[in-house]
Amino acid sequence: MKNAFTRHISPAVIFFAVVFSALNVSAAEINTPTLSVTGYGEVVAKPDMAEFSVAIQADRSQAKQAKTAVDKVVENFIFSLTQSGMERKSIVSSHLRLSPQYNYPKDGKPVLNGYRAVREITVTVEQLDKLNTYLDLALQSGVNQVNSINLKVKDETQYKQQARQAAIADAKQKAQELAKGFDSELNGVWSIIYRSNSVRPVMMAKAMAMESRSADQGYQDEEMTISDQVDVIFKLKN
Template identity: 30%
Template sequence: MIRSVRTLSLGAVLLAASALTAPAAFAQEAPMAGMHMMQAPPSLNLSAYGEVRMAPDMATISFGVVTEAPTAAAAMRQNASRMTEVMAALRRAGIAERDVQTSGLNLSAQYDYVQNQPPKLRGYQASNRVTVTINDLSKVGTTADAVVAAGVNQIDGIGFGLQDSSAAEDRARQLAVRALQARAALYSQALGVPLGGIRSLTESGGYSPRPPSPMYARAEMSMDAAATPVAAGELTVRIDISGVYDLAR
């Protein structure tokens, strides 16, 4: 009697195990069959851009005062004296303090090198560089002349930009979208397939100031000389976009 009960119990366990295993195998096969039946809808992946050209309304000038002296203290003292005159010249030119920023202050030893001899200390060089933002382009040339007359002996470069680029960027976006829509319609017509809605849209690019161009300070200039001519030219604001359009089946 005890032996028959054990046999029935083992059979029940095997039956239950088989009952649990069969649906699991079926459940694994069902999604795979559905995946084979699904196909990605046809689509167009296109890109376009919009550009706006406009005149800049601001400029930045980077310049510096470089002095040399036998001692470090003397080099720094001479540099500070000349830079004080430069700052005063900027104020007289109508440049606000908030538009003047120190961009570099350096002191380094200077050596003379002769072949087969150890380096010989010549003195020390002090350098003080500032970057000035000019919001009135008519003052760019006169400002450059004023700081040179006050003691600047190194002008690193000048760059032009926009005080507010949002309007130009928005106009470029509109032109980019129109170009993208026209390109999508052209492909749809050429393929003979109706164009669906847009699935996604991405943007890149935007306004970036023009890199500074080199300028060189004049060692000598007369106070009655004409202002240094400066041509601002035009800036290009470009927006790049990419879009994915659905095509009707």
């Protein structure tokens, strides 16, 4: 009889039992006194490397002429960089982008005016004191556009770990102070939500590269911030 009764329990009854059990667990969780805090950590680092991106653009009447003009500048720039001691692996050049250029008269159809060729080069500078030298080489080689200059740190992982530990310590300190202020005590951790690192690189003005910095305007004087965040729910003693 017991087995027969078990076989005839409807799915609806089983579903209700599962939901009721889950509600009991949720109720137990809600009844547990908790304290929620967010821990923040920041580390200020001095840049010791850089990455800059430049572009070479040429407008010519013929597509082949535009391509040849751009390729020549790219070749000269890469040669100058390697001659100055930079490793080839630190230089990344993009494929050629070639597009027709049109004039759009008020009356009439668009008129082909020529072709524009563009290539980009990204350079990783391991020795920050040579950044100005490489930027000067870019200008001397015929580079006519600076896309970005970002100052960075080589051992970024180390600073990220320091920021994370600072965030954890901040969360613990806040929780202890709040619990004490409300005449309670912490009783372990209920949950942790990690928000991951945030790195704010130093982005230099594009015009600065075209003008070049003087010797007393060292990039080493700049600072960058690496931050971290963690959300923690602590249990409180009843």
